[in-house]
Amino acid sequence: DIQQGVAIGIFVKHKSKQSTKIFHADLWGKRESKYAYLExxxxxxxxxxxxxxxxxxxxxxxxxxxxRTEYEKFWKVTDMMxxxxxxxxxxxxxxxxxxxxxxxxxxxxxxxxxxxxxxxxANKYDLSMKNSWKLDKARKKIQQIDNWKENIVSCLYRPFxxxxxxxxxxxMDRPRRELQNHVARKDNxxxxxxxxxxxxxxxxxxxxxxxxxxxxxxVFRRGGVNIFPLYIYPTKDLLSSPSTKRKPNFSPKFIKxxxxxxxxxxxxxxxxxxxxxxxxxxxFHYIYAIFHSPTYRQRYxxxxxxxxxxxxxxxxxxxFKQLAKLGKQLVTIHLMxxxxxxxxxxxxxxxxxxxxxxxxxxxxYINKTQYFDNIKENLWNFHIGGYQVCQKWxxxxxxxxxxxxxxxxxxxxxxxxxxxxxxxxxxDEVIPEFPLV
Numbered sequence: 001d002i003q004q005g006v007a008i009g010i011f012v013k014h015k016s017k018q019s020t021k022i023f024h025a026d027l028w029g030k031r032e033s034k035y036a037y038l039e040x041x042x043x044x045x046x047x048x049x050x051x052x053x054x055x056x057x058x059x060x061x062x063x064x065x066x067x068r069t070e071y072e073k074f075w076k077v078t079d080m081m082x083x084x085x086x087x088x089x090x091x092x093x094x095x096x097x098x099x100x101x102x103x104x105x106x107x108x109x110x111x112x113x114x115x116x117x118x119x120x121x122a123n124k125y126d127l128s129m130k131n132s133w134k135l136d137k138a139r140k141k142i143q144q145i146d147n148w149k150e151n152i153v154s155c156l157y158r159p160f161x162x163x164x165x166x167x168x169x170x171x172m173d174r175p176r177r178e179l180q181n182h183v184a185r186k187d188n189x190x191x192x193x194x195x196x197x198x199x200x201x202x203x204x205x206x207x208x209x210x211x212x213x214x215x216x217x218x219v220f221r222r223g224g225v226n227i228f229p230l231y232i233y234p235t236k237d238l239l240s241s242p243s244t245k246r247k248p249n250f251s252p253k254f255i256k257x258x259x260x261x262x263x264x265x266x267x268x269x270x271x272x273x274x275x276x277x278x279x280x281x282x283x284f285h286y287i288y289a290i291f292h293s294p295t296y297r298q299r300y301x302x303x304x305x306x307x308x309x310x311x312x313x314x315x316x317x318x319x320f321k322q323l324a325k326l327g328k329q330l331v332t333i334h335l336m337x338x339x340x341x342x343x344x345x346x347x348x349x350x351x352x353x354x355x356x357x358x359x360x361x362x363x364x365y366i367n368k369t370q371y372f373d374n375i376k377e378n379l380w381n382f383h384i385g386g387y388q389v390c391q392k393w394x395x396x397x398x399x400x401x402x403x404x405x406x407x408x409x410x411x412x413x414x415x416x417x418x419x420x421x422x423x424x425x426x427x428d429e430v431i432p433e434f435p436l437v
Contacts, residue, residue, distance in 0.1 A: 023048035070435050071303050074310035077193060080254045081228040085178040087192065087217035088155070090165070091133070095125050096172055097157060097165045097216075099400075104152050104164050108171075112143050133173060141170050153184055156192075156211035158219055159384040160336065160413045161393055167214065179214045182229045188212060188246075189284065189331070191228040193291075194220050198305035200386030205297045205304035207385050210288065210334045220385030226308070230284050231269075245269075248280035258283060261315040274321050282324050287311055289327030292420075293427045299434050314436040322430045330423050333416050342415035344374045352402040357394045366394060366402070375414060382417045389413065 025046050078084060090096035098104050107125065110116055118136050122129050129135050142148060157163040167184055169175050175184075183190055192215045194200070194207025200221045207220055219225050231246040248255075248268055255266050264278040272278040290296060291309055303310070314320055332338045348370045355367040359380050363371040380390050393413060397406070 067300065068303065071300050071310055073435070074312045075254060075257075076310055077228065077308045079251060080311060081191070081249045082251055083178060083182070083232055083249045084226050084228045085176045086174075087215045087219060087225045087227055088167075088172060088176050088179055089174040089217045090171070091131075091173040092127065092171075095127060097155070097163050099163055099397075101152055101164045104166050105149065108142065108148060108152070108166060111139055111171075112148070114143065138170050150185075153213070155213050156209065156215045156219060158216070158392060158396065159209060159387055159389050160334075160409075160416065161396065162211075162213065162336075165214075174217075176214075176227075178229070179227060181235050182231065182233045183214050183227070186231075186233055186246075188233075189230045189281075189335075190215060191230070191284070191287065192219060192225045193228065193308055194225055194385060195308050196224065196306055197301075199224065202383050202386055204294075204383075205301060205309070206383050207304075208291055208309075209384065210331060212335060221387050225385070230280055250280060250283065257313060261313055262317050262320060264317075274317070274324070281328075282320075285324040285327035285331055286320055287327070288331050289323040289427050292327075292330060292424050293431060294424055295428050295431065295434060312434065312436045316437065319430065319432075319436070323427065326423055326427050326430070330420065333419050333423075336412060336416070338416070338419075340412070340415040340419055342374075342411055342418060344372055344411055344414045346370070346372050346407050346411065352407070354394055354397045354400055354402060357391060357398070359391075364390060364394070372410060372414070376418075378421060379414060379417045382421070389417065 025048050095107060096104075098107070110121060110124070116124075118129065118139065121127070121139070122135055127135060145151075151166055151168045152164060153167045154162050155165045155167070157165075166172070167175055167180075182188060190211050190213075192209040192211065197205040197207055200207065207225070209215065209219055209225070215225060215227050217223050217225060229249055232249050233246045234244060246269070258264070258278065259266050262278060264272065264274065265276060266272075267277050267279050270279045271281045274282060290311060296312075297304065300309075314323075329338075333340060350367070350370045352370065353367055356365070358365040359375070362375050362377070363373045364375055364380065365371040375390070380388075382389055390413065393410065402410075
């Protein structure tokens with residue numbers, strides 16, 4: 001039942017013609033129907049549509065020009081939140097990341113142990129000694145660190161999947177300076193956004209996540225998440241003015257636009273009263289709500305396939321307040337900080353070993369006898385960043401025995417997705433229409 005498209009490029013050069021024309025045609029359906037169509041048609045009988053690609057992407061596909069003009073009036077997220085960076089990359093996840101903190105601690109203890117040779121260490125942890133990462137130099141560096149345990153931190157590895165990692169450039173290739181300065185071991189919150197929805201293959205854009213921790217670059221399928229921290233912490237840069245306070249990661253022009261539209265005074269930390277003042281967290285909650293609007297995702301789908309989402313602002317103070325409230329609920333749920341319950345359960349006792357994951361009759365089986373029940377199909381099929389969340393979390397634990405906390409966490413995921421679907425509907429109910437006024 002999977003329908004796929006086919007793309008064919010045909011280029012014809014005429015010596016006598018100086019101008020260039022570009023035409024497009026697409027064909028969707030099952031393989032058999034496409035073969036039948038192609039047997040009957042040729043270049044002359046195909047229904048071509050002339051294109052006029054424009055900056056900045058020069059796309060060879062049709063676009064809704066009216067919607068594009070509307071969409072490009074919105075705020076580019078990179079202009080709105082100028083400090084952003086790709087998620088961290090270890091290039092050796094099997095060593096630098098683990099489910100339990102004790103596992104990371106044991107690995108680093110072995111790494112610091114001079115009685116274990118580099119060869120034996122590499123064999124034990126299946127580490128290559130032929131790449132740019134020099135194991136011998138890394139071990140010498142880590143042996144010189146007294147407070148080495150401080151680098152064991154929690155991170156967001158996949159949707160709703162926090163794990164532990166050893167967070168520094170001795171073990172990781174790219175921990176990202178911006179994340180080290182402003183996120184790791186800081187009181188902050190990060191928005192994770194994907195740039196090209198077309199790469200994950202989902203019909204509806206969902207390249208969005210949130211965390212108080214550093215986020216792995218592959219939190220979305222096929223990778224590519226940019227992290228936008230809400231607050232920027234002072235650094236030891238000698239060229240910058242001394243400061244002890246964190247500042248919001250919003251550009252002055254964006255803040256001015258918000259203040260003017262809503263007639264509210266911006267404060268630099270926390271939340272405002274939305275009567276006279278507005279805070280960075282109010283704006284963050286509003287952003288999170290807008291990007292979860294199903295209508296927004298459908299209306300601007302073709303643009304979300306090729307770039308970061310753009311943010312429409314409103315001058316309606318009541319609407320802003322409603323969306324900020326709904327966004328705050330979503331944020332709390334997705335940070336796994338909400339007190340929520342689900343009607344799903346885990347009723348059968350057993351060894352809790354994740355073997356074969358099967359969805360059947362509103363049950364998710366982890367082995368032949370044990371299952372999580374009362375799981376609606378829309379929960380099972382819910383996607384974030386190309387990952388089918390309920391399946392992915394269990395799939396990554398295949399061969400492991402779920403403990404009590406694991407089972408409760410999975411039940412939380414189910415409750416979170418239930419609440420997310422409900423809140424997304426409520427967001428659309430309070431938005432009168434796009435574009436916002």
